[in-house]
Amino acid sequence: MKRLLGVTLGILTAIGGFVDIGDLVANSETGARFGMRLAWVVVLGVVGICVYAEMAGRVAAVSGRPVFDLVRERLGPRVGLANLLGSYLVTMLTLAAEVGGVALAVELVTGVHYLLWVPVAAFVIWVVLWRVRFETMERVFGLAGLALVVFVVALVGLGPSWGDFATQATTLGPPGEEDWGTYGFFAVALFAAAMTPYEVFFFSSGGVEERWTRKDLITERVNVFVGFPLGGLLSLAIMACAATVYLPEGVRVDTLGQVALPVALSLGKLGLAVVILGFFAATFGAALETGLSAGYTIAQYFGWQWGKRVRPRQAARFHTVVLVGFLVAVALLLTTVDPIAVTEYSLVFSALALPLTYLPILVVANDRDYLGDRVNGRAANVLGVFYLVVILLAALAAIPLMLLTGMGS
Amino acid sequence: MRTHPDPLRVDFHLLDRQIVDLHGALVGKVDDVELDLTPDGVPHVTALLVGQRALGHRLGGALGRWLTSVAERLHGPERRPPLRIAFSHVARIGSAVHLSVPAELLDTPPLENWLRTHLIGRIPGARHEGR
Numbered sequence: 001m002k003r004l005l006g007v008t009l010g011i012l013t014a015i016g017g018f019v020d021i022g023d024l025v026a027n028s029e030t031g032a033r034f035g036m037r038l039a040w041v042v043v044l045g046v047v048g049i050c051v052y053a054e055m056a057g058r059v060a061a062v063s064g065r066p067v068f069d070l071v072r073e074r075l076g077p078r079v080g081l082a083n084l085l086g087s088y089l090v091t092m093l094t095l096a097a098e099v100g101g102v103a104l105a106v107e108l109v110t111g112v113h114y115l116l117w118v119p120v121a122a123f124v125i126w127v128v129l130w131r132v133r134f135e136t137m138e139r140v141f142g143l144a145g146l147a148l149v150v151f152v153v154a155l156v157g158l159g160p161s162w163g164d165f166a167t168q169a170t171t172l173g174p175p176g177e178e179d180w181g182t183y184g185f186f187a188v189a190l191f192a193a194a195m196t197p198y199e200v201f202f203f204s205s206g207g208v209e210e211r212w213t214r215k216d217l218i219t220e221r222v223n224v225f226v227g228f229p230l231g232g233l234l235s236l237a238i239m240a241c242a243a244t245v246y247l248p249e250g251v252r253v254d255t256l257g258q259v260a261l262p263v264a265l266s267l268g269k270l271g272l273a274v275v276i277l278g279f280f281a282a283t284f285g286a287a288l289e290t291g292l293s294a295g296y297t298i299a300q301y302f303g304w305q306w307g308k309r310v311r312p313r314q315a316a317r318f319h320t321v322v323l324v325g326f327l328v329a330v331a332l333l334l335t336t337v338d339p340i341a342v343t344e345y346s347l348v349f350s351a352l353a354l355p356l357t358y359l360p361i362l363v364v365a366n367d368r369d370y371l372g373d374r375v376n377g378r379a380a381n382v383l384g385v386f387y388l389v390v391i392l393l394a395a396l397a398a399i400p401l402m403l404l405t406g407m408g409s
Numbered sequence: 410m411r412t413h414p415d416p417l418r419v420d421f422h423l424l425d426r427q428i429v430d431l432h433g434a435l436v437g438k439v440d441d442v443e444l445d446l447t448p449d450g451v452p453h454v455t456a457l458l459v460g461q462r463a464l465g466h467r468l469g470g471a472l473g474r475w476l477t478s479v480a481e482r483l484h485g486p487e488r489r490p491p492l493r494i495a496f497s498h499v500a501r502i503g504s505a506v507h508l509s510v511p512a513e514l515l516d517t518p519p520l521e522n523w524l525r526t527h528l529i530g531r532i533p534g535a536r537h538e539g540r
Contacts, residue, residue: 063504065427072438077468080425133533137471148439258450302461303438304521305428308432313535316524369414 004292006219009210010140010227012285013203015145016196017049018042018231019184019238020286021101021256024195027235028259030186031242032251033178035168039236041187045194045234048387050224052195053203055365057220060204061212063370067361068300069205072361084193085317085351088294091198095290095344096329099125100339101283104256108276122134122330124128125287129322134209136307137288137358144281150263150274151237157266160244166277168243172362185401185408188394193351194341196356196392198293205296209307217374223398241266254340295322342409351395358384358391377383412501419444419454419467427505428494430512437518439506440464442495456493457506460518463491483520492516 019027030038056067065073072080102125103117109115126138174183187233203223212220241262242253253259256279264272299318306318333339362384365376378386401409414422419442428436437459445455465477492515500509516523529535 065504068504068528069427076465078439078472081472130532131537262473303435303440304460305435311536312532313530313539314434314527316529317518317521321530399528 006172007223007226007273008139009203009206010223011145011230012227012289013053013143013206013223014049014139014227014231015142015282016094016202016286016289017045017194017199017228018235019145019282020343021097021104021147022094022282022340023235024101024238024259024282024348025253025256025340026186026189026301027238028246030190031239032246032253032295033286034175034183034186035243035247035312036165036236036240037171037173037175038183038186038190039165039169041190042194042232042239043389045191046228046236047383048195049199050189050228051259051383051387052361053228054221054224055376055380055384056066056200056204056361057207057212058217058374059361059364060207061216061220062214062372063195063365064208065355065370066171066208066296066300068297070364071357072301072359075356079356080301084297085348085354087201087297087357089195089295089349090196090346090353091201091290091323092328093332093349094196094198095287095294095325096332096337097281097339097342098287099326099329100333100342101256102280102287103333104339105276105280105283108257108260108279111246112145114339114387115334118333119330121287122326125284126323126326128284128296129291129308130287130312130319134206137173139286141288143165143322145278147274147278148238148282150232150267150271150278151234151241154266154271155240155244156260158241158244160240165240165243165400177253179216179229181401181405183409184397185405188398188401189344189347190400191390191394192347192354193355194235195387196346196360197353198290198297199292200357200361201296205215205292205300208210211309211409214223215376216316222374243395256340258323291325294325295319299367341407347398347402351398354391354395355388358388360392362388366395413499414502417454422426423454423457423506426502428459428508429505430508430510430515431500434512436494436508436512436515437516438464439492441467443493452483454496456495458501459494469512483523490520491518503521 011329060066071083099122102121104116106117107114172181245262255309260275263275295318296306298321305315365372368375421441423442426439428434439457440463441458442454443456446451461476461480463475473520497506498505498510502508
C-alpha cells in the first residue's frame with residue numbers, strides 16, 4: 001500500500017500533461033477527426049517525458065536542486081528570464097483553463113452556468129494549496145484522477161473494431177477529409193502537451209517537497225515509469241472512445257459533455273458519474289500543479305524561499321505569486337474566454353519554453369558536481385539528444401502551423 | 410573533504426547558484442560577487458551580492474535597468490545597498506552555496522518583509538507549520 005501511495009506524485013504530474021482540461025477535449029477531438037492515426041504522437045510524448053522527468057527527478061533527489069535552479073544556473077539570467085516568461089505564460093494560461101475546467105465539471109452535475117462557479121472553484125483550489133499538506137494533496141487528487149480509467153472500461157464495452165485501430169495507428173498521414181496542415185498541427189499540439197514544461201517543474205519541486213534523497217531514486221523511477229505511461233494510456237483511451245463513436249459520423253468534438261458521451265453510451269449513468277468525478281479530479285489536480293508551478297518557477301529563478309514545507313509567512317513572496325496567479329486566472333475567465341481554447345494558445349509560448357527547459361536538464365544530468373556517480377548513462381543521453389531535436393523541430397513548427405491552419409480548424 | 414572547487418571559477422561555480430543557510434533555508438541567488446585584490450595583485454572573492462538590484466546592475470542594458478527600477482520601486486523610498494554576504498560565511502560550494510550562518514543573521518529582503526506583514530501574514534493559517 002505504501003508503495004502504491006508512493007507513486008501519486010508521478011500520477012498527479014502526468015494528469016497535468018495528458019488529461020487536463022485542454023487535453024481531455026484535444027484527445028477526444030483528435031480521435032473524432034483522425035481516428036488513431038495520431039496515437040504514435042502520444043507514445044512518442046510518453047517516452048520523451050519519461051526520459052526528461054527521470055533526469056529532472058534524479059537531479060532533485062541527489063542534489064536537492066529543482067529544474068528552474070538548473071535553468072538559471074546553466075543558461076544564465078538573460079536566457080533564463082526568457083524561459084521564465086514563456087513558461088510562466090504557458091502555466092498561467094493552463095491554470096486559467098483548469099479553473100474553468102473544474103467549473104465546467106461542476107456545471108455538468110448542477111446545470112448551473114460554469115462562469116458562476118469560476119470564483120468558487122478558484123477559491124476552493126487556492127484554500128487546498130494554502131492549507132493541505134503536499135502529500136495529502138498529491139494522494140487525494142492523484143488517486144481520484146484515476147477515475148478516468150473508466151474510459152478504458154468504456155472502450156472495451158463499446159466493442160470497437162480493434163483491427164481498424166491497428167490500421168489507423170500504423171498509417172502515417174491524415175485521413176481523406178483532413179490535410180497535412182491540420183495533421184501536423186494536432187501532432188505538434190499533442191506532443192507539446194505531453195512534454196509541457198510545468199510537468200518537470202512540478203515533479204522535481206515535488207521531489208524536493210517530499211525530501212527525496214539518493215535513497216529515494218527507486219521511488220523516483222517508479223513514479224516516472226508508472227505515472228506517465230498511465231497518463232498516456234488514459235489519453236489513448238479517450239482518443240479511441242471518440243474514434244469509435246464520432247469518427248464514423250463525422251461529428252466534431254468541442255465540449256466536455258461530448259468527451260463524456262461515449263462513456264455514458266457504454267456504461268450508462270454510473271459510468272457517467274465516474275467520468276464526471278474523473279474530470280473534476282483531473283482538472284482540480286492540474287490546477288494545483290499549475291498553480292504551484294507558477295510560484296515554483298518565479299521563486300526558483302530569483303532564489304526566494306518556496307514550497308509548502310515551511311510556514312507560509314516564511315515564504316511570503318512565493319505564496320503571493322501563487323495567490324496572484326489565481327486572481328489573474330479568475331479575471332481571465334470572467335472575460336468569458338473559452339477555457340478549452342485557452343490551452344491551445346499556450347502552444348505559442350511552449351515554443352520558447354520547451355527547448356530552454358530541457359537543454360539545461362540534459363546538461364546538468366551529466367554533471368558530476370551535481371550527481372556524482374548518478375550521471376546519465378549512454379541510453380539516457382542518446383534518448384535525451386534525440387528528444388531535444390524533436391522538441392526543437394516541434395517548437396519551430398508550432399507557430400507556422402498554428403497560423404497556417406487557424407488553430408487546426 | 411574539499412569544501413570549495415579548486416580552481417574556483419566565479420562564473421561557473423558561483424554566479425546564479427542558490428544560496429542556502431545553515432538549516433537549509435533558501436536565502437537567494439548569487440546575483441553578483443564583490444572582488445578585491447590581495448597586496449600582491451591576486452583577485453579574490455570578498456562577498457556575495459544578493460537581490461534583483463544586484464542582478465540588474467550585473468546584467469546592464471535595458472533589461473538590467475528595468476529589473477533595477479522594479480526592485481527599487483518595490484523596496485520603497487529607503488535606498489539600501491543589496492544584501493551582502495561576506496565570503497567567509499561560505500562553508501561549502503556544491504550544487505548550491507552553503508552558508509555557515511543561519512538566515513536570521515542576514516537582512517530579510519524588504520519585499521519579503523513587506524508581503525509578510527501586509528499580505529501573507531494576515532491570512533489565517535500563515536503561521537501554520539507546513540508538515
